[in-house]
Amino acid sequence: MRMKTYFLITLTTLLLAPVAQADSIRCGAHIIEDGGENPPTMEEVIKKCGKPTSREGNKLVYKKHGKHLDFDTEGRLMAIHDIRNDD
Numbered sequence: 001m002r003m004k005t006y007f008l009i010t011l012t013t014l015l016l017a018p019v020a021q022a023d024s025i026r027c028g029a030h031i032i033e034d035g036g037e038n039p040p041t042m043e044e045v046i047k048k049c050g051k052p053t054s055r056e057g058n059k060l061v062y063k064k065h066g067k068h069l070d071f072d073t074e075g076r077l078m079a080i081h082d083i084r085n086d087d
Contacts, residue, residue: 023080025049025067032077034069039077045069 024033027049052060058071070079
């Protein structure tokens with residue numbers, strides 16, 4: 001009976017866990033996260049994180065953080081990705 005209870009608790013926890021997790025980048029005291037209802041603008045990210053290593057259209061690259069940030073055409077943060085070794 002105890003094993004069945006543990007199994008049900010574990011299963012319920014896994015089913016209720018969020019499917020997609022937001023990625024983030026820490027810039028000093030600031031944490032920038034993708035997703036959400038009010039994503040930060042490119043200007044807000046640059047203000048908090050400083051000048052990026054490079055800027056390629058709607059993408060900012062912060063090599064010291066190992067991340068690149070993708071923005072939509074209105075300049076809102078859409079996704080944060082880890083920099084792959086070949087970037």
